[in-house]
Amino acid sequence: MALTDEAIDKIKGMIISGELGPGDRLPKEADLAERLGLSRNSLREAVKALSMIRVLDVRQGDGTYVTSLEPNLLLDALSFVVDFHRxxxxxxxxxxxxxxxxxxxxxxxxxxxxxxxxxxxxxxxxxxxxxxxxxxxxxxxxxxxxxxxxxxxxxxxxxxxxxxxxxxxxxxxxxxxxxxxxxxxxxxxxxxxxxxxxxxxxxxxxxxxxxxxxxxxxxxxxx
Incomplete structure (x- = not known):
């Protein structure tokens, strides 16, 4: 598994388990990378990917948050993955x-x-x-x-x-x-x-x- 894919899976696991919920702020990059056993670069790329499909919201100068995860928010972004995977x-x-x-x-x-x-x-x-x-x-x-x-x-x-x-x-x-x-x-x-x-x-x-x-x-x- 590519390192970025592994990082995505680990963040996704935190959300699915309820450890991170809608609106929650992710720990600081260095702390989260160490906790998940990832390089900061892999974590950064995973965050970028998840922000593109609106699972995460990167706010400059504030931090990275889990979005509301409402279906209407995710639908358009997820469709670009779904339509070529299906x-x-x-x-x-x-x-x-x-x-x-x-x-x-x-x-x-x-x-x-x-x-x-x-x-x-x-x-x-x-x-x-x-x-x-x-x-x-x-x-x-x-x-x-x-x-x-x-x-x-x-x-x-x-x-x-x-x-x-x-x-x-x-x-x-x-x-x-x-x-x-x-x-x-x-x-x-x-x-x-x-x-x-x-x-x-x-x-x-x-x-x-x-x-x-x-x-x-x-x-x-x-x-």
Missing amino acids: DDKVLQFLEVRRILEPAATALAAERMTDAGIAHLQATLDRLGARPSIEALVENDLEFHRQIAAGSENDVLCSLIDGLSGPTTRARIWRGLTQEGAADRTREQHQAIVDAIAARQPEVARSWATVHVAGVEQWLRRAL
């Missing part, structure tokens, strides 16, 4: 991405202008050392959009752009729950840029396949 259509979108994006990346290695490659590298470089999940996913979407445009095939570019939306939520959840997902994404993106810059279409195709397949494989395991 509906395998997201996997089908990812399968199509795995077919199309490597082809676009190979074409970009042949056709993207030097200025386009420099812009692609600059997009990747804009990510800080520890980007938020939201910033990472936004950068990921822009990165792949630029590569599709670099293929100079308008039809392929439109198809890939249409596939981005249905898989965004899966990317966010993976980034929140899979240990090392952010670093892995950055490394694979850099390998793709390097292959495009070196005008090596088959190497670029291979790295793009590995990159997209990683999200698909994670989701298959999650399902």
Whole structure:
């Protein structure tokens, strides 16, 4: 089990057991991490994930609280997890991405202008050392959009752009729950840029396949 998943399970256990109830404030981060036997980083990522689905409410300068846990509060946020855990259509979108994006990346290695490659590298470089999940996913979407445009095939570019939306939520959840997902994404993106810059279409195709397949494989395991 990934460390973040373990942290989520432990906090969830405290809520289910009644140790923490609606409106209760969580202990200080250092105290809770020590008590649960977790690193502070794993605990922090778990809190971030649970706040996104409105189980926890992080109040700057005040602390972290359990929300009211009312169904109407949780329904919208939980639906983004439920709809891809119960509906395998997201996997089908990812399968199509795995077919199309490597082809676009190979074409970009042949056709993207030097200025386009420099812009692609600059997009990747804009990510800080520890980007938020939201910033990472936004950068990921822009990165792949630029590569599709670099293929100079308008039809392929439109198809890939249409596939981005249905898989965004899966990317966010993976980034929140899979240990090392952010670093892995950055490394694979850099390998793709390097292959495009070196005008090596088959190497670029291979790295793009590995990159997209990683999200698909994670989701298959999650399902």
